[in-house]
Amino acid sequence: xxxxxxxxxxxxxxxxxxxxxxxxxxxxxxxxxxxxxxxxxxxxxxxxxxxxxxxxxxx
Amino acid sequence: xxxxxxxxxxxxxxxxxxxxxxxxxxxxxxxxxxxxxxxxxxxxxxxxxxxxxxxxxxxxxxxxxxxxxxxxxxxxxxxxxxxxxxxxxxxxxxxxxxxxxxxxxxxxxxxxxxxxxxxxxxxxxxxxxxxxxxxxxxxxxxxxxxxxxxxxxxxxxxxxxxxxxxxxxxxxxxxxxxxxxxxxxxxxxxxxxxxxxxxxxxxxxxxxxxxxxxxxxxxxxxx
Numbered sequence: 001x002x003x004x005x006x007x008x009x010x011x012x013x014x015x016x017x018x019x020x021x022x023x024x025x026x027x028x029x030x031x032x033x034x035x036x037x038x039x040x041x042x043x044x045x046x047x048x049x050x051x052x053x054x055x056x057x058x059x
Numbered sequence: 060x061x062x063x064x065x066x067x068x069x070x071x072x073x074x075x076x077x078x079x080x081x082x083x084x085x086x087x088x089x090x091x092x093x094x095x096x097x098x099x100x101x102x103x104x105x106x107x108x109x110x111x112x113x114x115x116x117x118x119x120x121x122x123x124x125x126x127x128x129x130x131x132x133x134x135x136x137x138x139x140x141x142x143x144x145x146x147x148x149x150x151x152x153x154x155x156x157x158x159x160x161x162x163x164x165x166x167x168x169x170x171x172x173x174x175x176x177x178x179x180x181x182x183x184x185x186x187x188x189x190x191x192x193x194x195x196x197x198x199x200x201x202x203x204x205x206x207x208x209x210x211x212x213x214x215x216x217x218x219x220x221x222x223x224x225x226x227x228x229x230x231x232x233x234x235x236x237x238x239x240x241x242x243x244x245x246x247x248x249x250x251x252x253x254x255x256x257x258x259x260x261x262x263x264x265x266x267x268x269x270x271x272x273x274x275x276x277x278x279x280x281x282x
Contacts, residue, residue, distance in 0.1 A: 033195030
């Protein structure tokens with residue numbers, strides 16, 4: 001394991017620790033979405049996924 | 060009657076303010092992307108070593124998380140945004156040089172760049188056209204992002220190529236969610252600071268581009 005991997009691991013750990021309180025806060029205060037709201041998110045994400053598949057075919 | 064006029068006037072001024080934030084965000088985002096492209100080209104020209112990427116990303120993230128929020132409401136905030144995006148662009152140089160040296164590297168870079176642009180513009184257009192409120196996704200996206208960071212941390216020790224491919228794919232999905240979330244926040248007045256809005260959108264574009272490069276690099280390499 002070289003020093004770059006150790007520094008990357010430490011940096012990732014630091015970001016996780018820093019982001020944890022904000023994540024807890026957002027989890028508590030986020031509005032609850034309805035099924036229709038979630039479908040409005042799932043649809044574009046599925047399109048993005050299919051688009052990536054197309055790019056993989058093209059490369 | 061007067062109350063109706065007052066409400067209409069308030070609604071109209073709020074819409075104008077939202078449009079102003081949106082316009083300023085897209086203007087600053089375009090300039091920062093251009094600046095990143097210039098610093099990436101400079102870094103490629105200077106033949107910077109691979110560790111430049113790690114140092115730039117850690118430095119850029121630290122400045123974005125701890126310094127930028129203090130200056131976001133002053134003109135210094137714009138300078139800091141250019142510093143962060145310039146650093147991240149500079150860090151991209153060695154990565155782009157590495158991909159450019161592959162047999163079909165030019166194709167991989169072009170497809171990643173075009174793919175990132177298409178994903179960003181498509182999702183932004185979707186959020187702007189539907190005007191849906193995606194604020195309910197905040198907690199979900201943050202938890203997803205934390206889990207991805209944990210998986211990336213684990214994969215530094217495990218070194219599984221399939222896992223890094225999976226992480227890149229999930230990062231693109233989560234960043235796609237963040238584009239919808241951030242754009243929806245601007246539209247609905249949840250984000251009124253265009254400096255913070257710009258850095259949020261820039262980070263999503265940067266992450267999508269890096270992840271696409273990785274996916275297309277692995278899948279396009281027959282060896």
